[in-house]
Amino acid sequence: MQIKLLPLQTHGDERGSLIALEQDKNIPFEIKRVYYLFNTGSNVRRGFHAHKNLTQVVIAVRGSCRFLLDDGKEKITLLLDNPAQGLLIDSCIWREMYDFSEDCVLMVLANHLYDESDYLRNYDEFLNLYGK
Structure with a gap:
């Protein structure tokens, strides 16, 4: 499965902490789009798509929140709860996010601008393309 947890170097002192995100350095692609999710209820599931x-x-x-990640052959779940760690999700991976903490803010960096035609929103169609 084409996912990876990326360590993000934290700089800080008694004043607080800072993490810099730099394309082609700790972010392994050219950053074309940044967005974030917040105020998501703990009983809400989001995502339900692949790219x-x-x-x-x-x-x-x-x-924090949990991710279900599926490449059509294998499913994994993981907890994302560390601001000094990024979750790299490659194309062709079905994703669902759930179990959001009340204070959860998820920031997403993407290598392309928004393009609705890049989405696979039907799980059966996803499995037909990428499943066993």
Whole structure:
């Protein structure tokens, strides 16, 4: 499965902490789009899609949530709860996010601009393309 947890170097002192995100350094692609999710209820599930070409890095800059990631052959779940760690999700990976903490803020960096035609929103169609 084409996912990876990326360590993000934290700089700080008694004044606080800072993490710099730099394309082609700690973010392994050219950053074309940044967005964030917040105020998501703990009983809400989001995502329910895959991308044909898009690669993303997701960072829980505050709080936590769980991810279900599926490449059509294998499913894994993981907790994203560390602002000094990014989750690299390559294309062709089905994703669902759930179990959001009340204070969760997820920031997403993407290597392409928004393009609705890049989305696979039907799980059966996703499995037909990428499943066993």
